[in-house]
Every structure is written in C-alpha cells, then in structure tokens.
Amino acid sequence: MRRFLALLQNELIKTSKRKIIIIMSILLAVTILLTGWLAKLAQSDSGYYWYLTEEDIEQRINNAKSNCEHMEKQLKEEAKQKQDSIEPSEKHKGDDTQKEVLKTIAAPVSKMPAEDSADKVMPDMEKSTFNVLMEWQYNLNELYMYQTMKEKGLLSMEGYLYEAINQQAYLQSIKTVAKSEYVLEEYTQYCEYELKNAEQELTLLDTAVQSEKYADYVAWKIFDVKTMAGISEEDIKRGVEELELRLKIDPEGNYYRDYSLTEMLNTITTKKNALEEGVVKDSASIRYGQKLTKGEREKLSNEIAVLNHAIENGTFDPTIGEIASDFMMSLGCMLIALTVIILASSSVSQEMATGSIKSLIIAPCKRWKIFIAKLSSLVMLGLGGIVIVWLSALLGRLIFFGLSDAVPYVYAVSGKAHTIPYVLYTLFYLLVEYVTIMGYVVFAFMLSTVTRSTAVSTGISIGVYGGGRLVTAIMNNMVKWEMLKFIPFNHLNLSDKLFSYRNLILTNNDMNILNMVFNNGPVTGTLFSVLYLATLLFTMGWIAFDSFTRRDI
C-alpha cells in the first residue's frame, strides 16, 4: 500500500507540472467568466430596444402631431383643388358631391375580398389620396398610442398593457379616418374588418387600458379570438380555453408572452389524455397507438407531476442565468475532458518514448501497481477538474446572476414531485457526466499503453471524442437499426438519462434543439446503458492492463 501511494503521489506530481494543466486552467477561468459576462450582456440588452424615455415619448408625440397636421393639410389642399375643378353648377350639391368628386381623384383600386383581411390588396400607393389617408391613420395611431402611454406613465413597449394600448390606438385611428370628411370608399372597404367589431372591441380595450388588469386584457383577447376570421370552431374553442387557463395560472400576466408555457400546457393536456385513454400518444414513439404498459403509465403520471410543479412554481422557462450556467458547465466539462484525455493518451507512451519509464520499472513495484497508480491519478485529476468546474460555474452564476432564481431539479416517484436543490443537483449531474468522460479517458489510456505512440493515441482519442457523437447522431437520424444500440456513443448521454425530467422542461426551448438531435438514438434503459458502459470500461481497462503488465519494455 505504501508503495502504491508513493506511486500515486509521484504520478500526481509529474502531471501537475505539465503545461497543459496550466493552459487548461487559464482557459477554464476565461471561458466561465466570458460566458457569464456575455450572458449578462445579452440579458441587459434584451430590454434595451423596448424601453423609452419620457423625452422619447414626447418627441414621438410631437412627430406624430406634426405628421398628422401635414397629412390633413395635404388632404385639405387636394379637396380644395377638386372643389375648384368642379363646375360652378355642381357646387351647390354639398358635401356628398364633393366626396364623389374626391373619389375621382383616387387612383383605381382593386376590389378586395372582404372576408379575409389577411389577403388585403393595397391600392397603388404612389401619389394617391388613399396613400395619404393610410399615412394619416398611421400617424394618428402613433399619436394616440404615445399620448396614452404618457398618461399612464408607461415607458415599456413590452407587456400586455402596451399591446392593449397599441390596439386601442389603432382602432381609434381607423375610426377617426373613417369618420373624417376626407375618407374614400376604398378606405372604408379596406378597413371593413377592423371597423366591423370596433365599438365592442374598443369597449373591452378601454376597460383593459383603464384598469391595467391582465384579466381585462384576457377578456379582450378572448373576444379577439371569437371574432377572428378564417379559423374553425374547434380552434376558437381551444384558443379560448388556453387563454382562460393562462389567466388561471398566471393571474398577474407575468408570462403573458411566454410560448413555452403554452407548449407545456399542451404537453400536459396530451399526456393527461393519453393516461385517460390508456394509449400511447407520443407520435415519435414506435409504440404509438398501443395500450400503455404499467411502466408507461407510471412514467406519464410522473411527467405530469413534474410539469405541473414547473407551472405552479413558474419554472417552465429557463432563465438566462440557468442557460448561462449550463453553458459554463458544458464548456468546462469539455475542457476537463480534453485535458484528461490528452494526459491519458500520453501517460504510458510518452514515458516509453523519453525513457523515463525505466525508473518506474526498476523501482520495487509490481507492474500492476504502476498501472493502477497511473490510471488512478488520471481519475483523480478528472474528478478534481469536475469539482473545479462545478465550483467555478456556481461562482460565475453567483457573480453575474445570483443564485436566488436557481431552480431545483424536480423528479417524481409514484406521481408525486420531489426536488433536489440546485447546488446538489448540478454536482450530481457533473459527476455522472464525469463517468462518461472516463469512458474516453480509459480509451485514450488503453491506446497509449497498447500503441506506445503518443501521436497515434492522442490523435485517435481526440478524434473519437470530437467526432464520435456527431457521426453517431447522423447515423441515428438517418437509419433506425436495432444494432445502433450497441454503438458506445448512444450510451454516453447518461446524465440526460438519469436526469431525464430536465428535458421535459427544456423540450420546448430552442436551445435544446441540439439536445434533441443528439439524443435521437435508439431508446435504451438506463440500466442497460450503465451495464454496457461498465462492460466497455472493464474491457478497455483489461486490454491496457494486459499490455502493460505482460509485454516487454
């Protein structure tokens, strides 16, 4: 034992003095700090374009006023010109005639289909009264909107209140133009859809803007859905149900724009339906349409429990802090993996090439002890590196985002949700990641021992690490062979398998597209993956062991 510990100590001394340790340590620190800083920048930028100052609003009001005056002046001049061109005998016929005359000024427009406002055909925009009217209406919209925002002291162009104010101003501006003396028939037809329900809609909008309550906003949105043209009754019904559910879940409207909440609600609904009907409803599953097994039932009820927990606690959408710390940990793991792989791939071969292996062989230590000491030092270094990544990522998150919004990991047993605190969960996750990294490390160590060439072992190891999962992902997405489950890379997502509930939350997040591509392999149980990896590690280790202990040096 004493000799083994001496061997281990020597290995750690040797490795700690290698340049790669220093280089990777610096890279790790820079990576984590840079990631945190960039994420923080993105977070603060995200609101940049959506906030105005009081001066901005005042200026926009003035601009809109000025433009409106200019448009009205232009319209008046055009009307006067026409008035002057009307025969004196016609002048006494009044405003209606003038309107008729104005019609002739307008350029010809195509007839638009009244029932589908989305397919509106715009008249010829060049130098037409219609164009001026549209311009006037646009500026009136701006004017009303910014005036209301000023009244309300609202500076943000995000939020449901802004949306309500914007729509209110739009409808008011259309009404103003439609009731004006300058309006054309074409304009009225063009805005027919909006004018149709304008009064009722404005009533609801006025209430929402007045009260600033999310419930009133939702009432308007429900009206909007019900009066929307071109959608089926079924879609209307679903839309209304979703709005009502959202109001129930989020009475303050904090997540009113959050699409992931909508997706999650849909997911819960689908899973509940599957449980009720007792049939697999996952279209991606090869068992789609078949009766649920007991295990599948349990899994569904657990997933529903986890999703409900996320909705109840408002944790259905990962924050920038969470995404940033995920990135920090992923990049950190990658750096640690590269470091330990490079160390492993030169562990035996470099000593043989330089001749320093002689002092080890001459020492009174059996070869198997030397082998185990070398492997143990790599394992310890990797473990130390992972712990440093964990601490650094936590520190990075603390510095840039704080830990107050750190979300615990939620899992479920027998349909009941449980949590693991964020700090502990991230450590466990990284430790499981480390096990998969060890697969590459043992592979590199085996190559180093068998080939006795640092160049060959490093090249192959790095190539396998960098390209193995990519090539496998391509194969998985192109073919569906049963034998694919024996490719080692399809079992290296152990952390995702063991912490599978995390993916439920991330599934709707665009950031997880990569995860979906890389985890689209054959579905195998966690136990199978663990046993497979254990067998692989043992086999590679044994090959290396046999080569080191029984070959001449």
Add this chain to the structure above:
Amino acid sequence: MRESMLVISHLNKHFGKRHVIKDLSLEAKGGEIFGFLGPNGAGKTTTIKMVMGFLFPDSGDIYINGINTKNDYEGAMASIGGIVENPEMYKNLSGRTNLEMYARLHGTLDDKHIDELVEMVGMKARIQDKVRTYSLGMKQRVGVAQALVHNPRVLILDEPTNGLDPSGIKELRDILSYLAHEKGVSVMVSSHQLAEMALMCDRVGIISNGVLLSVEPIQELLERTQSENIVDIKTDGNKAKEILGETWAEKVRSANEKEIRIAAGKGDIPVLIQALGAGGAEIYGISEEKLTLEEAYLRLTEGGGGIA
C-alpha cells in the same frame, strides 16, 4: 568468501524466433566489480534488462540478494539499483525532485542522504535546475545518484561512463570501487571501454551470441588467453637475430632496427642478455609483453566489433 548477491541461473530469451540468450548462468558477488563484456548484439543489455525487469525471461531464474524475483519481485528489486543505457528522468522536473520521487518509491526519502549523494556525484550547484537543462554528463551523474538513493546491495550499470569527461570517469571509478570494496556492494558494469574495465573490474564475464564464454578474474583471463610469453628487447633486432643464431631463430617473432621480440619466459631473459651482450649487441631495454584485455577479448570473441 564473498556472498553471491546476483545469481542468474539458466536464463533463456527469444525475440521471435531468434534465440538471443542461451542458457546463461553467472553470479556477481558482494564486494566486487563484475565487468560484463561482449560485442554489439551479444546479449549484454538484454541480460541486464531481464535482471532489471524490463524484459521477461522465457525460462530461468534471477536471484537478487538471495530472493527469487518470481517469488518476491518487490523484495528482490528493493535491493537493486541501476542505470540501463542512458539515464532518463522527468525533464520538466528538477534533478532533486527526480531523486526524491525515486527515493519515495523505495521508502527511503531522506533529505540528508540525498544531499550527500548529490555532493558525491558533484551536482550540488545544478541539482535544483530542471533536467532538460542538463548535459549528458550531468544526467549521468544524477543517474548514478538515483541508482544509489536507496543504498542498494546490487548495482548494475550499463555504459556508465558515457558522456563523462576523464575526471568524471575517474570519479565514477572511485565511487564504484568504494562501494564495492568498502561497502560490500555487488557492482556489475557493462561497457565497451575495455581500458576502463581493465582498471575497474575484479572479474569479467564475456558474452557472445547469447552465450557466456567466460567468467573469471581479469588476470586469469589474460593468462589463459595469452598463447605465449613474449620478451621485448630494445636493440638492433637484425643484428640480435644474427647473434642469437639457429638456437633462437624459430622463437623470434619480429625483428627490426629498434627491437626484437622473442617467445620466451622470464627465466630466459638472463640467457638472452648474456648472449646478446657477448655478441656485441647494444641493449637499451627489456620487458615482458603482457596481453591487454582488448587482445584477450578479441581472441575470445574471435574478432567481434564495437571496441572503443
């Protein structure tokens, strides 16, 4: 009687089909310096590597300090120290750290002892520097210190004088002599420097084509391989030949204007001097010609190469 510290018994080794070590047996005793000689490819380094654990013998036993390496490898190897080919250390560590690491493996990490060894090999000024900055001679010195860090009972050195300057070679010779003759260590040295070996070794073993040809004290080897005694007389050899006439004609090996070489023993010297003196030859010097180790080696190995 000296104890056998290293016993090699019926060792055999194949590299593929080539039988490189053929039933080799030898002993190195405590308190002596054993020279291991042989031409290139004879099997010296292969034998040493098997003793040191680099190669696995196909058959045979190795006993170090009485312990069979098959039965107690670590116990046996604890008594042995050595340098095989060039000493190689960890280049990005200092010489001192290398010594400490090796001592740690032996459980003999003692700063004072390491300091003494460093002083002994003359590396005190540079021991804290990284090994990559050392010359070959410095590495050799530190290698010797490393081999001695655990006070081994058997010391094996393969080409130890490589890279050393003349003073370094003498120092090494003195160290080895001290270790062997004062401390009772069994020292085995493999080298091509025959002149050095002749000065250093008590016994030599000569190997050729994997076969051990002889193992004996140097003097016995020289006497055994010397086919005849030669008396070298510094005189006009041609005149001396005439003077000595028919009686000695067959025994004259060479004659020129400076010397004559005659196959004769010590007892013949007075007779020769008298005869030549009577014949008027002027004698400037007389010596008995001794066979060198190089000549003995070459005779034994039948012209094997690689002699420095």
